[in-house]
Amino acid sequence: MTTCSVLCYALSLTGQSKDTLEKESSFYVLELMLGKTLEANTDFPKTNLQKNIxxxxxxxxxxxxxxxxxxxxxxxxxxxxxxxxxxxxxxVGQAISLLPFIEFSLLKKRIPNLNVHVGFGASYTNTQYDEVNNPFNRAITTDINWSFRSFLYRDLVNKNNIAYRFGLGYLHHSNGHTRLPNQGLNSLVASISAKIDSKEIQINDDVKHNFKSKSQNYFSWRLGIGQNVLSEEFNTKKEVYSIAMNAGKIINNTFKFGGGFYYRFYEHYYDYINNNGTLLEEQLPHFKDNPFGYATNFGLFATSELLLGHVGFEFDLGLNIHKPFYKIDWQLNQGYSYQTGNGETIVVLGELDWYYEIKRTISSRMGLKYYLWSTNKSPKHNIFIGAHINANLGQADFTEMSIGYTYRYNFKKSSE
Structure with missing residues:
Protein backbone atom coordinates (compact mmCIF):
# COMPACT_ATOMS: atom_id res chain seq x y z
CA MET A 1 0.00 0.00 0.00
CA THR A 2 1.26 3.38 -0.86
CA THR A 3 0.11 6.92 -1.28
CA CYS A 4 1.23 10.04 -2.91
CA SER A 5 2.03 13.42 -1.61
CA VAL A 6 -0.13 16.72 -1.31
CA LEU A 7 -1.05 25.33 -6.55
CA CYS A 8 -2.23 32.65 -13.40
CA TYR A 9 -2.81 35.74 -12.81
CA ALA A 10 -1.88 38.88 -10.74
CA LEU A 11 -3.89 39.66 -7.61
CA SER A 12 -5.53 42.91 -6.76
CA LEU A 13 -6.21 43.79 -3.13
CA THR A 14 -8.58 45.78 -1.00
CA GLY A 15 -6.80 47.37 1.94
CA GLN A 16 -3.48 45.57 1.26
CA SER A 17 -0.83 45.99 -1.42
CA LYS A 18 0.09 43.39 -4.01
CA ASP A 19 3.71 43.43 -2.82
CA THR A 20 2.67 42.43 0.70
CA LEU A 21 0.58 39.52 -0.55
CA GLU A 22 3.34 38.18 -2.80
CA LYS A 23 5.58 37.62 0.22
CA GLU A 24 4.40 34.06 0.68
CA SER A 25 5.49 32.74 4.05
CA SER A 26 6.09 29.28 5.45
CA PHE A 27 5.37 28.07 8.96
CA TYR A 28 6.28 25.23 11.32
CA VAL A 29 4.06 23.47 13.84
CA LEU A 30 5.07 21.44 16.87
CA GLU A 31 2.06 19.58 18.25
CA LEU A 32 1.41 17.35 21.26
CA MET A 33 -1.74 15.21 21.42
CA LEU A 34 -3.40 13.11 24.11
CA GLY A 35 -6.41 10.92 23.58
CA LYS A 36 -7.99 7.48 23.46
CA THR A 37 -7.58 4.57 21.06
CA LEU A 38 -11.09 3.27 20.41
CA GLU A 39 -11.86 -0.44 20.63
CA ALA A 40 -11.71 -1.97 17.16
CA ASN A 41 -13.43 -5.25 18.03
CA THR A 42 -14.82 -7.30 20.90
CA ASP A 43 -12.12 -8.12 23.49
CA PHE A 44 -9.75 -5.55 21.94
CA PRO A 45 -6.62 -5.09 24.15
CA LYS A 46 -7.00 -2.51 26.90
CA THR A 47 -5.21 0.77 26.19
CA ASN A 48 -4.00 3.60 28.39
CA LEU A 49 -3.72 7.25 27.37
CA GLN A 50 -2.72 7.65 23.73
CA LYS A 51 0.23 9.99 23.14
CA ASN A 52 1.23 11.70 19.86
CA ILE A 53 3.84 14.17 18.71
CA VAL A 92 -1.24 -2.31 19.80
CA GLY A 93 2.17 -0.66 19.52
CA GLN A 94 3.23 2.57 17.84
CA ALA A 95 2.90 4.25 14.44
CA ILE A 96 4.85 6.75 12.34
CA SER A 97 2.71 8.76 9.91
CA LEU A 98 3.40 10.97 6.90
CA LEU A 99 0.42 13.08 5.80
CA PRO A 100 0.06 15.89 3.26
CA PHE A 101 -2.56 18.32 4.59
CA ILE A 102 -4.77 21.27 3.77
CA GLU A 103 -6.18 23.69 6.35
CA PHE A 104 -9.09 26.10 5.82
CA SER A 105 -10.35 29.04 7.84
CA LEU A 106 -13.83 28.26 9.12
CA LEU A 107 -16.50 30.87 9.92
CA LYS A 108 -13.76 33.51 9.68
CA LYS A 109 -16.00 36.50 10.34
CA ARG A 110 -18.04 34.93 13.15
CA ILE A 111 -15.35 32.89 14.95
CA PRO A 112 -11.89 34.29 14.19
CA ASN A 113 -8.91 31.91 14.22
CA LEU A 114 -11.00 28.74 13.84
CA ASN A 115 -9.57 26.29 11.28
CA VAL A 116 -10.45 22.87 9.88
CA HIS A 117 -7.49 20.63 9.02
CA VAL A 118 -7.55 17.45 6.87
CA GLY A 119 -4.57 15.17 6.21
CA PHE A 120 -4.40 12.01 4.09
CA GLY A 121 -1.33 9.82 3.68
CA ALA A 122 0.41 6.70 4.94
CA SER A 123 1.66 5.20 8.20
CA TYR A 124 3.95 2.47 9.48
CA THR A 125 2.74 0.46 12.49
CA ASN A 126 5.09 -1.84 14.37
CA THR A 127 2.48 -4.20 15.93
CA GLN A 128 -0.09 -6.24 14.02
CA TYR A 129 -2.71 -8.93 14.47
CA ASP A 130 -1.30 -12.42 14.96
CA GLU A 131 -3.56 -15.46 15.21
CA VAL A 132 -1.41 -16.99 17.98
CA ASN A 133 0.43 -14.16 19.74
CA ASN A 134 -1.95 -11.21 19.28
CA PRO A 135 -5.39 -12.58 18.37
CA PHE A 136 -7.51 -9.83 19.95
CA ASN A 137 -6.02 -6.91 18.01
CA ARG A 138 -8.02 -7.25 14.80
CA ALA A 139 -7.47 -3.61 13.85
CA ILE A 140 -4.18 -3.77 11.96
CA THR A 141 -2.70 -6.66 9.94
CA THR A 142 -0.03 -4.93 7.83
CA ASP A 143 2.93 -2.72 8.67
CA ILE A 144 2.17 -0.09 5.96
CA ASN A 145 -1.32 1.45 6.07
CA TRP A 146 -3.42 4.36 4.90
CA SER A 147 -3.60 7.18 7.45
CA PHE A 148 -6.12 10.00 7.86
CA ARG A 149 -6.56 12.88 10.28
CA SER A 150 -9.31 15.48 10.68
CA PHE A 151 -9.05 18.35 13.20
CA LEU A 152 -10.61 21.59 14.37
CA TYR A 153 -8.10 24.16 15.66
CA ARG A 154 -8.62 27.42 17.52
CA ASP A 155 -5.80 29.95 17.95
CA LEU A 156 -5.69 31.02 21.60
CA VAL A 157 -2.74 33.43 21.71
CA ASN A 158 -0.75 35.09 18.92
CA LYS A 159 2.56 36.58 19.99
CA ASN A 160 5.93 37.19 18.30
CA ASN A 161 5.02 35.24 15.12
CA ILE A 162 3.84 32.28 17.22
CA ALA A 163 0.23 31.12 17.43
CA TYR A 164 -0.58 28.83 20.38
CA ARG A 165 -3.49 26.59 19.43
CA PHE A 166 -5.91 24.07 20.91
CA GLY A 167 -7.36 21.30 18.77
CA LEU A 168 -9.81 18.41 18.79
CA GLY A 169 -9.63 15.67 16.22
CA TYR A 170 -9.83 12.15 14.85
CA LEU A 171 -7.05 9.82 13.65
CA HIS A 172 -7.46 6.67 11.52
CA HIS A 173 -5.16 3.89 10.28
CA SER A 174 -6.16 0.94 8.07
CA ASN A 175 -4.80 -1.03 5.11
CA GLY A 176 -7.46 -0.64 2.40
CA HIS A 177 -8.48 -4.34 2.38
CA THR A 178 -5.03 -5.67 1.42
CA ARG A 179 -5.07 -8.12 4.34
CA LEU A 180 -7.69 -9.22 6.88
CA PRO A 181 -8.74 -8.64 9.59
CA ASN A 182 -8.76 -4.89 8.96
CA GLN A 183 -11.05 -3.23 11.50
CA GLY A 184 -8.81 -0.14 11.58
CA LEU A 185 -7.41 1.90 14.45
CA ASN A 186 -9.55 4.95 15.30
CA SER A 187 -8.67 7.56 17.91
CA LEU A 188 -10.17 10.69 19.44
CA VAL A 189 -7.56 13.18 20.65
CA ALA A 190 -7.04 16.72 21.96
CA SER A 191 -3.94 18.72 21.08
CA ILE A 192 -1.93 21.77 22.00
CA SER A 193 0.44 23.21 19.42
CA ALA A 194 2.62 26.15 18.50
CA LYS A 195 2.50 27.43 14.90
CA ILE A 196 5.68 29.41 14.21
CA ASP A 197 5.82 31.71 11.18
CA SER A 198 9.14 31.88 9.34
CA LYS A 199 8.67 35.66 9.08
CA GLU A 200 6.12 38.22 10.09
CA ILE A 201 2.98 38.01 7.96
CA GLN A 202 -0.18 40.08 8.09
CA ILE A 203 -3.32 38.55 6.66
CA ASN A 204 -6.14 40.84 5.59
CA ASP A 205 -9.58 39.23 5.66
CA ASP A 206 -10.72 41.59 2.88
CA VAL A 207 -8.22 40.32 0.28
CA LYS A 208 -9.87 40.05 -3.12
CA HIS A 209 -8.66 38.60 -6.41
CA ASN A 210 -9.29 39.54 -10.02
CA PHE A 211 -9.60 36.08 -11.55
CA LYS A 212 -12.50 35.94 -14.01
CA SER A 213 -15.01 33.12 -13.87
CA LYS A 214 -14.28 30.52 -16.54
CA SER A 215 -14.83 26.89 -17.42
CA GLN A 216 -13.40 24.19 -19.66
CA ASN A 217 -14.67 20.84 -20.81
CA TYR A 218 -12.45 17.83 -20.29
CA PHE A 219 -12.11 14.17 -21.19
CA SER A 220 -10.02 11.75 -19.13
CA TRP A 221 -9.09 8.08 -18.97
CA ARG A 222 -7.08 5.99 -16.52
CA LEU A 223 -5.63 2.51 -16.12
CA GLY A 224 -5.28 1.05 -12.64
CA ILE A 225 -3.86 -1.94 -10.85
CA GLY A 226 -4.90 -2.67 -7.29
CA GLN A 227 -4.63 -5.35 -4.65
CA ASN A 228 -7.02 -6.89 -2.17
CA VAL A 229 -7.85 -10.10 -0.37
CA LEU A 230 -11.12 -12.00 -0.63
CA SER A 231 -11.68 -13.03 3.00
CA GLU A 232 -9.80 -14.27 6.05
CA GLU A 233 -9.87 -17.74 4.53
CA PHE A 234 -8.48 -16.42 1.21
CA ASN A 235 -6.06 -13.91 2.70
CA THR A 236 -3.39 -13.70 -0.02
CA LYS A 237 -3.17 -10.45 -2.00
CA LYS A 238 -4.21 -10.66 -5.63
CA GLU A 239 -4.68 -8.05 -8.32
CA VAL A 240 -7.68 -5.98 -9.40
CA TYR A 241 -7.31 -4.47 -12.89
CA SER A 242 -9.38 -1.44 -13.88
CA ILE A 243 -10.03 1.02 -16.67
CA ALA A 244 -12.24 4.10 -16.53
CA MET A 245 -13.24 7.04 -18.72
CA ASN A 246 -15.02 10.23 -17.73
CA ALA A 247 -15.87 13.67 -19.06
CA GLY A 248 -17.17 16.90 -17.58
CA LYS A 249 -16.22 20.48 -16.66
CA ILE A 250 -13.35 22.23 -14.90
CA ILE A 251 -14.64 25.39 -13.24
CA ASN A 252 -12.34 28.29 -12.36
CA ASN A 253 -9.30 26.03 -12.78
CA THR A 254 -10.03 24.61 -9.31
CA PHE A 255 -13.20 22.50 -9.24
CA LYS A 256 -13.58 19.46 -11.51
CA PHE A 257 -16.91 17.67 -11.94
CA GLY A 258 -17.85 14.88 -14.31
CA GLY A 259 -19.22 11.44 -14.89
CA GLY A 260 -18.14 8.27 -16.59
CA PHE A 261 -17.84 4.50 -16.83
CA TYR A 262 -15.56 2.00 -15.04
CA TYR A 263 -14.63 -1.63 -15.65
CA ARG A 264 -12.77 -3.93 -13.21
CA PHE A 265 -11.51 -7.51 -13.18
CA TYR A 266 -10.89 -9.29 -9.85
CA GLU A 267 -8.31 -12.11 -9.79
CA HIS A 268 -9.71 -13.44 -6.50
CA TYR A 269 -13.18 -13.78 -8.00
CA TYR A 270 -11.81 -15.50 -11.10
CA ASP A 271 -9.73 -17.99 -9.09
CA TYR A 272 -12.61 -18.83 -6.72
CA ILE A 273 -14.83 -19.63 -9.72
CA ASN A 274 -12.15 -21.68 -11.49
CA ASN A 275 -11.38 -23.59 -8.30
CA ASN A 276 -15.08 -24.38 -7.86
CA GLY A 277 -15.33 -22.82 -4.38
CA THR A 278 -17.84 -24.29 -1.93
CA LEU A 279 -20.39 -21.46 -2.12
CA LEU A 280 -20.17 -21.42 -5.90
CA GLU A 281 -21.09 -25.11 -6.16
CA GLU A 282 -23.96 -24.65 -3.71
CA GLN A 283 -25.47 -21.42 -5.04
CA LEU A 284 -24.13 -20.28 -8.42
CA PRO A 285 -22.78 -23.23 -10.43
CA HIS A 286 -23.53 -21.45 -13.74
CA PHE A 287 -20.66 -19.01 -12.99
CA LYS A 288 -18.29 -21.79 -14.15
CA ASP A 289 -19.61 -21.34 -17.70
CA ASN A 290 -18.03 -17.87 -17.91
CA PRO A 291 -15.45 -17.30 -15.13
CA PHE A 292 -14.06 -14.14 -16.70
CA GLY A 293 -17.44 -12.48 -17.13
CA TYR A 294 -18.63 -13.25 -13.60
CA ALA A 295 -15.31 -12.03 -12.12
CA THR A 296 -15.80 -8.57 -13.59
CA ASN A 297 -17.52 -5.43 -12.34
CA PHE A 298 -18.66 -2.42 -14.34
CA GLY A 299 -20.76 0.62 -13.63
CA LEU A 300 -21.29 4.37 -13.86
CA PHE A 301 -19.80 7.01 -11.57
CA ALA A 302 -19.88 10.72 -10.76
CA THR A 303 -16.54 12.33 -9.94
CA SER A 304 -15.45 15.49 -8.15
CA GLU A 305 -11.92 16.77 -7.72
CA LEU A 306 -10.18 19.70 -6.05
CA LEU A 307 -7.25 20.85 -8.22
CA LEU A 308 -4.32 22.20 -6.19
CA GLY A 309 -1.61 22.79 -8.79
CA HIS A 310 0.26 19.52 -9.24
CA VAL A 311 -2.00 17.77 -6.71
CA GLY A 312 -5.63 16.72 -7.00
CA PHE A 313 -7.89 15.37 -4.27
CA GLU A 314 -10.61 13.18 -5.82
CA PHE A 315 -13.85 11.61 -4.62
CA ASP A 316 -16.07 9.38 -6.80
CA LEU A 317 -19.49 7.89 -6.15
CA GLY A 318 -20.59 5.04 -8.38
CA LEU A 319 -23.45 2.72 -9.28
CA ASN A 320 -22.58 -0.93 -9.93
CA ILE A 321 -24.44 -2.24 -12.96
CA HIS A 322 -22.73 -5.64 -12.91
CA LYS A 323 -20.96 -7.19 -9.89
CA PRO A 324 -22.47 -10.68 -9.59
CA PHE A 325 -19.71 -12.24 -7.46
CA TYR A 326 -20.26 -9.75 -4.63
CA LYS A 327 -22.99 -12.08 -3.31
CA ILE A 328 -20.31 -14.62 -2.41
CA ASP A 329 -17.86 -11.91 -1.31
CA TRP A 330 -20.43 -10.58 1.19
CA GLN A 331 -21.37 -13.98 2.60
CA LEU A 332 -17.71 -14.88 3.19
CA ASN A 333 -16.80 -11.56 4.84
CA GLN A 334 -19.91 -10.96 6.92
CA GLY A 335 -20.17 -14.52 8.19
CA TYR A 336 -18.42 -16.19 11.09
CA SER A 337 -17.52 -19.64 12.39
CA TYR A 338 -17.43 -21.33 15.77
CA GLN A 339 -16.68 -24.71 17.27
CA THR A 340 -19.22 -26.88 19.08
CA GLY A 341 -18.46 -28.84 22.22
CA ASN A 342 -17.51 -31.93 20.23
CA GLY A 343 -15.00 -29.96 18.12
CA GLU A 344 -17.20 -29.56 15.02
CA THR A 345 -16.75 -26.24 13.16
CA ILE A 346 -19.99 -24.47 12.26
CA VAL A 347 -19.88 -21.80 9.54
CA VAL A 348 -22.57 -19.09 9.50
CA LEU A 349 -22.76 -17.07 6.27
CA GLY A 350 -23.47 -13.36 6.08
CA GLU A 351 -27.15 -12.57 5.62
CA LEU A 352 -28.24 -11.15 2.25
CA ASP A 353 -30.24 -8.31 3.80
CA TRP A 354 -31.05 -4.73 2.79
CA TYR A 355 -27.59 -3.55 3.80
CA TYR A 356 -26.07 -6.08 1.40
CA GLU A 357 -28.25 -4.70 -1.40
CA ILE A 358 -27.02 -1.15 -0.74
CA LYS A 359 -23.35 -2.11 -0.59
CA ARG A 360 -23.67 -4.29 -3.69
CA THR A 361 -25.10 -1.33 -5.58
CA ILE A 362 -23.03 1.69 -4.45
CA SER A 363 -19.29 2.08 -4.94
CA SER A 364 -17.00 4.88 -3.86
CA ARG A 365 -13.40 5.93 -4.50
CA MET A 366 -11.16 8.46 -2.74
CA GLY A 367 -7.53 9.42 -3.14
CA LEU A 368 -4.80 11.71 -4.41
CA LYS A 369 -3.45 12.45 -7.89
CA TYR A 370 -0.15 13.99 -8.93
CA TYR A 371 -0.20 15.86 -12.28
CA LEU A 372 2.96 16.08 -14.40
CA TRP A 373 2.10 19.67 -15.41
CA SER A 374 0.62 22.07 -12.87
CA THR A 375 -3.10 22.64 -13.33
CA ASN A 376 -2.44 26.33 -12.50
CA LYS A 377 -1.50 26.77 -16.15
CA SER A 378 -4.63 25.09 -17.58
CA PRO A 379 -2.61 22.67 -19.75
CA LYS A 380 -4.47 21.24 -22.73
CA HIS A 381 -2.83 17.85 -22.16
CA ASN A 382 -1.83 16.41 -18.79
CA ILE A 383 -0.67 13.08 -17.39
CA PHE A 384 -1.23 11.96 -13.80
CA ILE A 385 -0.52 9.13 -11.38
CA GLY A 386 -2.89 8.36 -8.52
CA ALA A 387 -3.26 6.42 -5.28
CA HIS A 388 -6.82 5.60 -4.20
CA ILE A 389 -8.96 3.50 -1.90
CA ASN A 390 -11.93 1.89 -3.64
CA ALA A 391 -14.88 0.87 -1.50
CA ASN A 392 -18.27 -0.82 -1.46
CA LEU A 393 -20.21 2.14 -0.12
CA GLY A 394 -17.83 3.01 2.77
CA GLN A 395 -16.14 -0.37 3.32
CA ALA A 396 -12.71 -0.78 1.69
CA ASP A 397 -12.67 -3.02 -1.39
CA PHE A 398 -9.14 -2.59 -2.81
CA THR A 399 -6.14 -0.24 -2.82
CA GLU A 400 -5.17 1.02 -6.27
CA MET A 401 -2.37 2.78 -8.14
CA SER A 402 -3.29 4.34 -11.48
CA ILE A 403 -1.94 6.31 -14.42
CA GLY A 404 -4.07 8.47 -16.67
CA TYR A 405 -4.47 11.30 -19.15
CA THR A 406 -6.66 14.42 -19.19
CA TYR A 407 -7.51 16.55 -22.24
CA ARG A 408 -9.04 20.04 -21.83
CA TYR A 409 -11.02 21.82 -24.56
CA ASN A 410 -13.62 24.54 -25.23
CA PHE A 411 -12.20 27.18 -22.90
CA LYS A 412 -14.95 29.63 -21.88
CA LYS A 413 -14.44 32.89 -20.00
CA SER A 414 -17.17 35.05 -18.51
CA SER A 415 -17.69 38.61 -19.74
CA GLU A 416 -17.64 40.06 -16.20
Missing amino acids: FFSLGNYNFKPNKEWAARLNYPKTGISIGYTDFGNSEK
Missing part, protein backbone atom coordinates in the same frame (compact mmCIF):
# COMPACT_ATOMS: atom_id res chain seq x y z
CA PHE A 54 3.58 15.75 15.25
CA PHE A 55 5.83 18.14 13.35
CA SER A 56 4.41 20.00 10.32
CA LEU A 57 5.90 22.22 7.63
CA GLY A 58 3.45 24.37 5.67
CA ASN A 59 2.83 27.34 3.38
CA TYR A 60 0.29 30.20 3.35
CA ASN A 61 -0.12 30.05 -0.47
CA PHE A 62 -0.19 33.80 -1.11
CA LYS A 63 1.40 33.64 -4.57
CA PRO A 64 -0.40 35.42 -7.43
CA ASN A 65 -0.28 32.42 -9.79
CA LYS A 66 -2.20 30.16 -7.40
CA GLU A 67 -5.76 30.63 -8.58
CA TRP A 68 -6.94 27.61 -6.59
CA ALA A 69 -5.70 29.29 -3.39
CA ALA A 70 -7.60 32.49 -4.16
CA ARG A 71 -10.77 30.53 -5.00
CA LEU A 72 -10.52 28.63 -1.70
CA ASN A 73 -9.86 31.75 0.40
CA TYR A 74 -6.13 31.06 0.78
CA PRO A 75 -5.91 27.74 2.66
CA LYS A 76 -2.68 26.57 4.22
CA THR A 77 -1.03 23.40 2.85
CA GLY A 78 1.91 21.29 3.89
CA ILE A 79 3.09 17.95 5.19
CA SER A 80 3.10 16.42 8.68
CA ILE A 81 5.17 13.66 10.20
CA GLY A 82 3.98 12.14 13.45
CA TYR A 83 4.69 9.52 16.09
CA THR A 84 1.82 7.77 17.89
CA ASP A 85 1.88 5.56 20.96
CA PHE A 86 -1.53 3.87 21.08
CA GLY A 87 -1.34 3.18 24.81
CA ASN A 88 -0.46 -0.52 24.78
CA SER A 89 3.09 -1.10 23.55
CA GLU A 90 2.89 -4.89 23.52
CA LYS A 91 -0.47 -5.51 21.79
